[in-house]
Amino acid sequence: MLMEELPPEAMLDGPPPDADHLLQRTLGTVREERHQAVLRRGRITAITSTFMVAGVLAGGVWLGHGPLVGGTDDEGEVLQGTSSAGANMAVKVTETEGGLRLVATVHGVPDGAACWLVVHTKDGRSFTAGSWRAHAGEVTLAGSAMVRAGDVAGVSVVDHDRRPLVTAG
Incomplete structure (x- = not known):
């Protein structure tokens, strides 16, 4: 069923x-x-x-x-200098919104020297924009400082004792 x-x-x-x-x-x-x-x-x-x-x-x-005051990266002043010891430097100084942008090409600084890139103003103040340890050959260094381009009197590379090795301006 x-x-x-x-x-x-x-x-x-x-x-x-x-x-x-x-x-x-x-x-x-x-x-x-x-x-x-x-x-x-x-x-x-x-x-x-x-x-x-x-x-x-x-x-x-x-x-x-970063934005530049007044235009493009091609604008800017180039400062050059040579020391009696044979060191030479060319620095491109470009004004930015907050200060200066520096690109320095340095040649002839003693190998192994501690170096500082220093911006000098017309009123006697100094601002460190960068540092490095030198080596044989050419060095290109970028730096910045909170200074107006119109206030720059010159740019120097100084050693550990703050003695100028080469100055451009």
């Missing part, structure tokens, strides 16, 4: 013959969709990271240059 209540499909011996193929196709489709989703997320992450790094680098370059 219980057997009469069962539908005829229950009397079949096992699953249909193509059931395993259907399961394999379904699992394959799910795996492929998951793989595509992972690839999509990876591409989006890579593109986002690339744009973020580019933005940070562009911002760093922009902040590093």
Whole structure:
């Protein structure tokens, strides 16, 4: 009597013959969709990271240059000087919003000497704009000082005892 209540499909011996193929196709489709989703997320992450790094680098370059008072980087005064010992220096002085930007190229300073780049003002004050330890050959040093360009009387490289090694101005 219980057997009469069962539908005829229950009397079949096992699953249909193509059931395993259907399961394999379904699992394959799910795996492929998951793989595509992972690839999509990876591409989006890579593109986002690339744009973020580019933005940070562009911002760093922009902040590093800073706005100049009165124009471009090409503007600025170049001061030159030579010492009796044969050292020479050329300093490009550019006025910025907060003071001066200096780029000094120095040659002929004794090897191993502790050096300071010092800005001298017309009223007798001195401001250290940078320091380094000299080595054989030419040295290019960037520095800054909180002085107006119109107040600069000269720029010197001084040694540990504050004796001038070469002065430009």
